[in-house]
Amino acid sequence: MKKMIAILLTLALALSMAACASNSTPASTTAAAAADPAADSAETTEAAAKPGEGYKVALIASSSGLGDRSFNDAAWEGFNNAQNDLGVEIKVVEPKDVADYVSSASALAEADYQMIFATGSDWGDTITEVSALYPDVKFVGLNVNATGDNVAIARTADHQIGFLAGALAAMMTQTGTVGYIGGKENASQVRFNTAYVEGAKYVSDSTNVLTAWAGAFNDPAKGKEYTLELANQGADVIFHTAGQTGNGLFEAIQELDNVYAIGVDSNQDYIVEGKVLTTAEKHLQVIAYDMIEKLINGTFTAGVNLYDLANDGVGLTDMEFTKDLIGAERLAKLDEIKAGIIDGSIHVTDTFEQN
DSSP states (O other): OHHHHHHHHHHHHHHHHHHHHHHHHHHHHHHHHHHHHHHHHHHHHHHHTOTTTTOEEEEEOOTTOTTSSSHHHHHHHHHHHHHHHHOOEEEEEOOSSGGGHHHHHHHHHHTTOSEEEEOOTTOHHHHHHHHHHOTTSEEEEESOOOOOTTEEEEEEOHHHHHHHHHHHHHHHOSSSEEEEEESSOOHHHHHHHHHHHHHHHHHOTTOEEEEEEOSOSSOHHHHHHHHHHHHHTTOOEEEEEOGGGGHHHHHHHTTSTTOEEEEEESOOTTTTTTTEEEEEEEOHHHHHHHHHHHHHHTOOOOEEEEEOTTTTSEEEOOOTTTHHHHOHHHHHHHHHHHHHHHHTSSOOOOGGGGO
C-alpha cells in the first residue's frame, strides 16, 4: 500500500511539472511571435522608405580634390547625406589632369551611373561632349557653360556673396586696404573678384583693393606667399577663392598680427578661430543633395538652376567666432546690404551675364 501511494505521488508531481511547463512555454513563444513580425515589418518599412535604392550617382571633383575644406568637400558631404537618407549608391572620382576629364566621365556613364556631378569650373566642354554620347545619363556642372537636353547647370550666385565679402572687408579694415587671392584667372574667379571689389567700394569708395592670382588651386605655399605680400602692402583683410591654395592664407594669418581672412565655398571659420571673419559659402551640400533628389523624384531640369541669396543657395556664415569682433552695427549693415541685393535695390555685376 505504501509503495502504491509513493507511485501515485510521483505521478502527480510529474503531471504538475508538465502542466507548469505547458502554461509557461506558450506564453513566451507567443510573446516572441508577437514581437518578431512587428520588428520584421518595421525593418521592411524602413528599407522600403528609401526611394534612391538602385540609383547610382557620382561626383567628379575639381583639381583641388577632396580635402580642400571647400566646395569639393561640401559637395561630397551632400552625396553622403543623400546616401544615408535616400539610399543611393555614391562614388567620387578625382582626375589628376584636364586630359583625364573625358575618360573619367565616360567611364562613369559606361558603369551605369544615372547622374554625374562635376564641380570644376573648367568642365563645360567635357560635359557638352560626353552628355551627347550618353543621352540617358544626367549631367550636372557647377557654374559652367555647357549645353544638352540632359545637362543641368548649378549656377551659384557667387557675385552676391563676393559683394558681401567685400562689404565686410571694407567695414573691418583699419588700414583702408584689403586683399583678394584667386586661383586661376578664369571666368568664375573673375566673377568673384569683380563683385568683391564692388562690395568694398560700395561701403567706402576710398577702399584700396589689391588682387593676386596664384595660378593654381592646390598650392598652399603660393597662398601663404601672396598673403604675406598683400599684408606687406597694407592689406589687413584678405578674401580668397583659391581652393587648397587658400590654406596658405590661413597659415599666414596665424603669424600676422591684426590681419584677418574671409574664407570661401564651405564654412572655414573654424580653421583659425577668431581670425576668419566669415566664409562666402556656396551651400553645395544642399545643392548636391537637391540635384540627387530631383533625379530620384523625376523633377531634374536641364538648363540653369539658380542658387542665390533669395533661396539660401549661397550666403555668409553666422560668424560664430567673430560676431563680437564685428559688432552689431556692422552685422546690421550687412543684413541691410543682403536685403538690398535680394530686392534688387543694390546692383551687383554678374560677369557671367556679360559673356
